[in-house]
Amino acid sequence: MPSPEDLFARLLVLLHNPLARGQLATQILTVLCYLGQLFPRNLSLFWEDEVPKMKAYISDPEDLKQDSTYQEIWDNMIINFLAESLDVVNDNVWVISLGDAFARQYDLYATSDGHSALLHRCLGMLLQKVDDRIYVREKIDLMCRHSSMSIPVNRLGLAQGIGLVAASHLDTVLEKLKNILENAGQSALQRFLSFFSFREKVEDVDDTYAALALMYGYAARYAPSTVIEARINALVGTDMLGRFLHVQHPTAKQAVITAIDLLGRAVISAAEIGISFPLQRRDQLLEYVLTLMGRDQSDDLVDFSIELLQTQTVALSACTTLVSIEPRLPMETRNRVMKATLGFFALPTEPSNIVESLITNLIILLGAILLTSGEDGRSRAEQLLHILRQLDPYVSASAEHQRRRGCVAVHEVLVKFRNLCSGGFGASGSYPTLSLKHIDQGGPRGSSSLPSAFVLPNRDSLSLGERIMAYLPRCADTDDEVRKVAIQIIALFFNISLSLPKQKTSANDIDLESSYGALSSLEDIVSIIRRASVDQIEVFHRVVSSVCILLSKDELVVLLHSCTLAACDKVKQSADGSIQAIIVFIIRRGKDLREADVLRTTQSLLSSAIALTDKHSRQEVLNAISCLAENTNHIVVFDEVLFVAGRDICTKDITRIRGGWAIQDVFYVFSQHKVLATLFLEYILSILHKEPVATNDSEKGEINSESSADDCILQATMFALNAFLRGGGKVGKQAVEQSYPSVLSALILKLGGLHGLAELGRNELLRSLLIAFQSFCDCVGDVEMGKILARDGERTEKEKWIDLVQEVACSSSVKRPNEVLPTCVILSKSLDRNQRAEREAAAAALSEFIRHSEKEPALLEQMVEELCQHVTDDSPTVRSLCLRGLVQIPESHILNYIQQVLGVILALLEDATESVQLTAVQCLLTVLNVSEQDAVDPILISLLVRLRNLQISMNTKMRSNAFAAYGALSAYGAGSQHHAFLEQIHATLPRLILHLHDNDLSVRLACRVCSRCFVFPY
Template sequence: QPKRQGLGSEDLPADSVRAISISTLYLISTTVDRMSDVLWPYLLEFLTPVQFTGALTPLCRSLAHLALKRQEAGADAFLSQYEASANLPSPYAITARLLVVSSDPYVGDGRGAASLRLLHVLHQRIHPLLGPRWETTIPRLVQHLDECTEETLSRKEWEEKLLMFLRDTLAVVSDNTWVSQLSLEMCKQLPCYNGMPQEKNFLYKCIGTTLGAASSKEVVRKHLQELLETARYQEEAEHEGLACCFGICAISHLDDALAQLEDFVRSDVFRKSVGILSIFKDRSESEVEKVKGTLILCYGHVAAQAPRELVLARVEADILRNMFQYFSTKVLGIKVETKDPALKLCLVQSVCMVSQAICGSAQAGAFHFSWKAELVAHMMEFIRAEPLDSLRTPLRKMAMVACTLLVSLEPPLEEQMRAEVTHGCLHSVMALLPEPEGEDASDRKALYLDTVHALEDLLTSLLHRNMTPQGLQIMVEHLNPWIKSPRSHERERALGVSACLLRYFLEHLHVSALVPFHNLGLLVGLFSPRCADLWPATRQEAVGCIYSLLYLQLGYEGFARDYRDDVAEQLLALRDSLVHPDLSVLFHTCHSIAQIIGKRLPPDQLISLLLTIFEALGDPDKNCSHAATVMINCLLKERGGVLLEKVPEIISMLRSKLQGTQEEHVLKAAQHSVYLLASQHRAAVVSSLLGSPLPFDSHTCTLWRALAVDPSLTTQVLRLLLEKMNRDVPFKESRAFLLSSTPDRVATLLPLAATCALYEVLSAPASGAAVLELYPELFVALLLRISCTVGVQLPRNLQAKERRSSGGPPAIRNLEPCSSAVDTLQAMLLRGGSEEVVWHLELEGGWELLRTSEGHEEGVTQLARAMAKHAGPRLPLVMKALISTQSSAYEIQRVTSTAFLAELLSSNVVNDLMLLESLLVNLAARQKDTCASVRRLVLRGLANLASSSPDKVRAHGPQLVTALIGGLDDADDLHSLVALEAMAGLARLLDLVEPWDLRSVLLHVAIRIRPFFDSEKVEFRRASICLFGHLSKACHGDCEDVVLEQTLSALAPLLLHLCDPQAAVVTACRFALRMCGPNLACEELTAAFQKHLQDGRGLHFGEFLNTTCKHLMLHFPDLLGRLVSTSLFYFKSSWEDVRAAAPMFTGFLVLHADRELRHQVDLEQLLAALQLLLKDPVPMVRMKAAETLGRLVKFA
C-alpha cells in the first residue's frame, strides 16, 4: 500500500511521534472531561508490563493526575475495579514495580520522581496505614532527586534510601500476610528484569529487605529456596543480586539464610543442575563455577550483613567451611582448587566481607581467628598467580584488600608469613609492566591506582602491627630492591609506596618515652641518592621520604607533632629544583639536601647514613651514583669530625665499593672521600689503610694516592708513614727447620705495609711538593729500609699469596721486602726531581746491586756517587739526616750509612758544599765501631780524600795515617778486610802525605804488611806488595837506613812473586821493585829493575834473575846467607812457579857469590831442601833443583 505522506512528504522521526503521544496523553488526562472514567482503569494495565517501561514517566504522571482527580471527586472504586478486572495490577505489584524503576531515577525523563509521586498518590490503595508516613518520606525522596543530577547522584546512596523507605513501609504495615504477598510478588517480577541487571539487582535487594521483615520462617525459607532454584547463574549480575538478597535477609534471619544455603547444596536441584551441566563438557566447568561462585558470594554477604554478635560464632564452622568446600573440588579424593578467575574473585570478595564483619564486631579484639593464616595463604596464592605483564581484573587488588583486613585480626601473623605477604604483594604490583595507551587506558589506570592503594593499605596495616623503627626498617628493606631497580617505573612505584608508609608512620607516631630512632641514618641513606633519579617524580618522592624521616627523628626527640622545623622545611622548597633538567642544578640541589640532612642527623647515625649511601656508588642509574658522591663528600666535609671511631669501617666500605666498579666518577669520589676523612683524621685513615691486605690491590692503591692531593696533608701523611715504617723492627728471625744452621729473617708486616704505602703516595704527581719538603728524611729512611731488608723473606702467608697470584694476572708491584723499598726510593727520587740519579743507577746496574747481599755495598756506593754528581744541593741535609742514624742498632744500617758517606769523600762536591770537615769527623768517630764492615768503610772513606781533595791530605795527614795504620792492626783477624782496606788506603795516601808524617810509622807499616806478601788471598798479596812499593816511593831520599833494611828484607819475596800465578800480584811486584831500586843505592840494580820490570813489557825471568843476583852479590855480598835462607822458605810454596823460582834464585846467588862467602850458607840444610825438591811432582821444580845442586859444587 502507498505510504501515507506527512508534512513535507517525509515520515516524522520516532522521537517526534513519542513526544506528540506523550503530550496528547497528558492533555487528554488533564483537560478532557469525563476522560478519567475511561483512562483510569485501563492505564493501570500498562504500569507493570516490562515492555512499557519506556512509557512509565508519562504514564505515572497521567495516572497520578487521574488518581488525584478521582480523590477530589470522592470516587473510591479502585478496589472494586481491581477485583472486577484481573488485568489490573495488585497493590503489591504496583509497589514492587514502582520501587524497582525508581532505582534508576533519571532514565526516561525522570521516571524515579514520577513513580514515587504516583506511589504517594496511591498510598491509600497500597495500604491504609501508609498515608501519614508516606506524606513525609516520599516528598523527601523526590526532593533529593530534584537536588541532584544524574552525574552527582550516588547510586549506592540512593538505593540505600529506597531500601530504607521499604523497610520503613514494612515496619508501618507490620502485617505478615501483606509482607508475604509483597515478597511473593517481587519474586514473580524477577524474570521480568532479565536483561536489565541494575533493576534486577535492586529487586533482589528489595526481596531480601522484605523477607527480613517477614516473621514466618517458613515463608522466608520457601522464598529463599525458590530464589536459589530459579536464579540465572550464568549472568554475572545475578550473582551479586542474589547474594545481596541473602545478606539483607540474614540481618533478621541469619540461621535461616545459612540453613537454606546448606539445604540447597544438599538438594537434588543443585545436584541435578550440576549433573546436567556436566553433560556439556565445554560448558560444564564454567557453569558449575558460576553456581559455586554465587553461593560463596551469598555466604560473604550473609557474614557482612548479619548482626555482628551472631556472626562470630558462625563464621568459621558454618560460613568459611562451606565457602571453601564450594571453592575446591575433590577428584579421586584429592582436593583440587579452581583456576576460574571469576570464582576466585567471588571467594576473595567473600573473604573481604567475612573479615570486615569480624573487624566490625565489638568482640574482634578477643576473637581468635584460627582461619587467618590459611586465608592469607590462599590470598597470596591468588596474588602470585596473577600475570605480571598486565592488569585486567580486580582480583589482585581484592586479594590485597582481604589480606589488609585479615592482618588486623588476631592472632598476629608469624614473622615469616608477614615477610612472604610483603614480598609477594610488592612483587605483584611493582613488577607490573607499564600499561600501553589504548581505548580503555583510563579504566586500566583507575584499576592500577586502586591496586596500588590496596597495596599501600596492606603495607600500612602490616606496619601498624609493629610501629617501631625496626618495623619501619623491615618494610623499607622489602622495598629496597625496587627502590634500586634498573627500571624507572619500578623505582617510581617503590618510592611512592615508601612515601606513603613514612607518612602513615609519622601520622600515627606515638612516643611515650625519649628513645633513639636507631636506623634513621640507614633509611635516609637509602632514599637520598634517589633525589637524582632519572624520573623527576621519583626524585620528588625521595625528598618527601627524607622530609618524613627528619620529622620522625624530631618526634623521637620529643617535639610535638605540629612542630615545624625551619631546616627540614627547606626540603619542600628544594623539591621544585629537582625537576630541572640541568644536571649541574640537580647535583647542586642534592648537595643542599645533604647539608640539610647533615644538620639534623644525630652523630651516632652518621656512619650508617654514609655506609648506606656508599652502596649507591654502584647504582646502575648514573645520576644516583653521581648524587651519592656529592652527598658523601658534603657529609664528610660538614660532619666528618665526629667519625674518628668509624674511619676503619668507612675505609673498608670504600675499598669494597671500588672492587665492584670500574666507573671513573666512583673512583674519584672514593679518593675525595678519603682525602676529606684524612684532612680531619689523618692518623686513623693511615692506620686503616695500612690494615688493608698485602699486597695492596689497585683499589687500595687508588685510595693511598688520594692522600697526595694537598701538599700540607701529604707531608703529614708521609711523616706518619715514615714513623710507621721505623717504629717496628724491620724483621724477625725464625728457623724454618729445627736443625737449620742459620735463622731466616722474616719481614714484619707494619713496616712492609708502610713501605708499600709510601710508594703509592710518592707515585702520585701531586706529592712533589711534599717530597721536596721531606727529601732528606725520605731518602735516608728508605735507604736504611733497603739495607735492613736485604735477604729478608716475606711472611709465609704472603709467600703463598704471591705464589697463587703468579698463575693469574701480574701483581701491581713486587711485594718482596727489599725490592719494594728500592722501588719506593726510586719513586721518591723521581718525584723529588732527581731523575738523573735514577737513570744513572739504572745504567750502572746499581738498583739491582742494592737488592742483593753481595752487591748492596757497591749499590750504595753507586747511589752516593750519583747523588754527588746529580743531586749535590740535596746532600747537606741528607748527610745530616744520615749521620744521625749511624748509631743504629742494626749493623747493616750502619754499614749502609758509612758506605754512602765514605763514597761522598771521593767527590769534589764535599768541598763545594763545605762538607769535608764534618764528614771526616763523623767517619773518624766510627773507627771503633763493633762492626768490621763499618770500620773498613771508614778507612775507605778517609782514603777517598786522595780522590776528592788531594790538597787537603797533607793538612789531615797524621789523622789519616794514624787511622789507616790502626786498620792494619784491626783485632778481628790477621787477614781481615779492614787490614786490606787500610793497605789500599795507605797506598793511595802515601804519595800525598808529608814525609815527616811517615818517618815515625814507616818501620811499623813495613813490618805489619810483610806477612801479607805470602798470603793465600790474592787481594792481600797484591795490596801489601803495592803498599810496600808506595812506601818505598814515598821515602826516596829519606830514612835510608830504615828503608834499606826493609827493602833488603823484602827483596827475595818480591823477586820470587814475580812468578806468582796471579797477574795482579806480578804487576804489584814489578811496581814495588821499581820503587825499591833507588833505595838500594845501586845504580845497576835500579837500571835493571827499570829496564826489565816496566808494565806491559815481557820478562825473561831467568835472565832477569841472573842479572839481579850478579849485582846483589857484587854490591851486597853479606846478604847471601839471608837471601838463601829466605828462598828456602819458598821451597815449600803452594805455587809451583814460585817453588821453581826459589831454587833458581838460590842457584844464581851461589853462582855469582865468592867461595869465601860459603860460611854464610848452611849447606847441609840447603842440600836437604834441594833433595826434597828433586822429588817434587812438577818437572820444572825438579829441574831447577837439580841445576842448583850443580852450582853448589863450588862451595864443596
C-alpha cells in the same frame, strides 16, 4: 490491574541504573511520589522526605560519572530506602505481600544481571524483616533458583541478599548453604575427571563455589555480632573454605578472596562494638589468599592480565583485613605476606586505574602490618625498619614510577608510625582496633600507666643515619614528585625522632635549639617545594644543611658508613647529589669522627669508587675521599687506601678492571691535591722506611702469610709512589722537589733491601721499585741516574747493586749538590736499621756522598762519626763500605780525621772476614799517601805486625797488598819507633825473599817494590 506492592517492587528495581537515558531514575522517583496515596500514609510522608535526597544525588549525571563507586553507592541508597520504608510501615502482612511481589519480578529480569542482583538484595532486606521461618526458607530457595551463578554481578547480588537475610535468620541461611555445598553437583573425583572432558564443567563448579563462598562471607558480614563468633569458628575450623581453593577463573578467585575478607570484616565489626575474639586459623586464611592471588600455570587464556590484577587488588584488601585482627601477626607470616606482595611495586603503569588501586591497597597493607606487629615501641620500630628496608629496592629503582611508589609507601608508613608515637603504645604492646577505611584510626584496647620512655621506642632504634642516607638521593631525583615526597620523608623522620626519648650516651651531643631550628627549616622547605619557581639545587643544599645539624654524632657515622649505595645510585643526578652531601657532612662534621669512623667511611667511599665506572661520578667520590683525608685523620684514610690497593694488586689483574683501577685514581687525586700531596708523599716514604718483618723461612724458602701481606702493602706503596711521580702534575712535582732527600734516601734504602730479596728469587718487588725509581728520575729530570738504573737496575749480585747505589749517589751529588747534606743526614740514621741489606745500601751511598761534602764541615764530622761507629757492624759489607767512605774524605779535610781513619784500619786488619781485611789493607795504602809521621808513628809497629800476619794469606790479592803496604810504611820508620821498625824489617826479610819467587806475578812485583823501600827507605 497491578497491586500497589507490585508497582512498588517494579519501580524500586527499575531504579538500578541512575544513568539510564531520559533520567529514568528521576522520573521513577517522581512517579513513586505521585503513587503515594496508594500506600500507607506514613510511608507516603516518609517518601516525601527521602525521595528529594535521592533525586539530588543523581541530578548531575556527568558529575556522577566521575565517581567510580557511584553504582555501589546508589544501590545501597535503594536498599536503605527500602529498609526504612519497611520500618515505617511496620505491617507484617504488607511486608509479606511486598515479598511476594518481589518474587514475581524475577521473570522480568532474567536477562538483566544488574537489575536481578538488585532484586536479590531487595528481597534479602525484606526477608530480614520477616519472622516466618518457613516463608524465609521458601524465598531463599526462590532466590537461589533464579540466580545465574556464572555471572559475577548476579552471584554477588545473590550473596549480598543472602547475607542480608542472615542478619535475622543466620541459622536458616547456614543450613541452606550447607545443603547447597553438599549438593554442589560434583565430588572431588568428578571435578578431577572434568579436566579431561569439557572446560565448561570446570567453570560451572567454579561458579558454584564462588557463589557459595560469597554467600558464606556476606552471611558472616551481616549476621549479628553477638552470635557470629561460634559460626565463624565453626566455618573456619572445619576448613570449609579450603574446598574453594581449586577454583581457576579469576572472578571465582576474587569471590573466594572476598568471602575471606568478609569473615575478617565481621570480626572487626564485632570488635568495634566491644565483642572481641580472635579469628581462628587466621594465618591459614592468609595462605589461602596468597595462593589465590598468584597466577596459575594452568591458565591458558591470554586476556586474563587485567582480571589477574583485579584479583590481586582484592587479595591485598583481604590481606589487610586479616592482618588487622588478632592474633598478632607472627614474624614468619609477616615475611611471607611481604615477600608475596612487595613485588607489585614493580608493576608497569598500565592499566593505570587498576594498577593505582592495587598499589594503594598494597600501601594500606604495609601500614596494617606495621600497626599489628610487635609487642612494644621498640619492636614496632624494628618492624618499621624491616618494612622500610624491604622498600629500599623500589625507592632506589631505575624506573621513575617504582621510585615514586616506593617513596609514597615510605611516607605513608611513616605517617602511621608517627601517629602511633603521638598516641603512645600500650604497655603490653596492644595496638589500636582497626577500621577498614582508616586503618590507623580507633582507640587502643589497652592503656598504659607506665612512663613514655618505657612504651615508646628511643631515637636510636630508628637507625636514623642509615634511613636518611637511603632517602637523601631522592631529594636530588630527576622526578619532581619523588623529590617532594623524599623531602617530606626526611622531615617526618626528624619530626618523629625529636619527639622520642634519647639514650643518655647520645643525648648530650644533640643541641635541641639548633635541631628545632633545622627542623623548622626543613618544614619550610616542604611547604615551598611545590612551587615551580623554586631552585631545586638550592632546595637540596638547604635540605643537606638541615640534615647536617639534625644528625647526632652516631647517626652521622652510620650515615657515612651507609653511603655506598647512595653514591652509586642508578640516577646519576641523585648519585652526584649524594656525594656532594657527603662532602658537606665531612667538611662541617668531620671533627666528630673517631679513627674507627674514618676507617669505615673510607671503606664505604672506596667501595663506591670501585663500583662506579662513570668517570665524572667516580671523580666526585675521589674528591670526597680527599675531603675526608683533609678534614679528619689523613693517616687512617691513607692506610685504608693502601691496604685496598695491596689487596687488589695481589688478588686481581688490575690492568683489566673495567673502567680502570679506581685506587690508582685515588693516588692521582692525592698527588694533585694542594694540601694532601705533601702529606701523602710523606706517608708513602714512611711506609718505605718502615722496618720489614721476617721475609722467609730460611730452611724451606717459603714466604709466610705475614710476609706476603707486607709484600702486598709494599707493592702498593711503590705503585702509589709511581702514580704520585707520574700523575702528580705541578703540585706533585713541587712536593717531590721539596722532599727530594727523603724520596732519594727511601728509594736507595729500599733498593738495597729488595736486592736482598731478589737474591732469594723474589724479583717482582724489585721490578716495581725500579719502575718507581725511574719515575723519580723523570720527575726530577735526572737523565743520567735513569740511565744507570736502566743499565744495572736488575743485577742482583751484591757487588753490582752496591756499585749501582754508589753510582746513583754520585749522579745525585753532581746533579744536586745542595741535597747532599739532608740526604746524608737521613742515610746516616739508617745505618742503625735492622735489615742488613738496607744498612749496606746506606753505607754504599754514604761512602760516595762523603766525597762531595767538603763544603759541609759539620756534616762531614757527623758522617765520620757515624762511619766510625759502624765499622763494627755485623755485616762485612757494611764494615768495608764504612772504611771505604772514611778514606774518601775530601783531601782538604782528611788530615783532620787521619788518626781516626788509621785507627779503624788497624782494627779491621784483624777482622774475622778476609774481604774486610783486604779492604783495610787497600785503604791503608790509600791513606798512607796523605798521612804525616805524627799520625802513623804511634801505631806503626801494630800495623807492621798485622801486615806480617796477612802476608801468609792464601789470597794472592791479600798477599800482594800486604807486602805493598809494608813497603809503604817504611817511609815512617825513621821516627820514634825506628829500632822496633828495624826489628820488624829483619823478621820479615826471609819471607820477603821467599815471595820474590811467588807463583803470582802481582805478589812478586809487590815484594820487589817493598825490598827497594827497605834498601832505600830514606
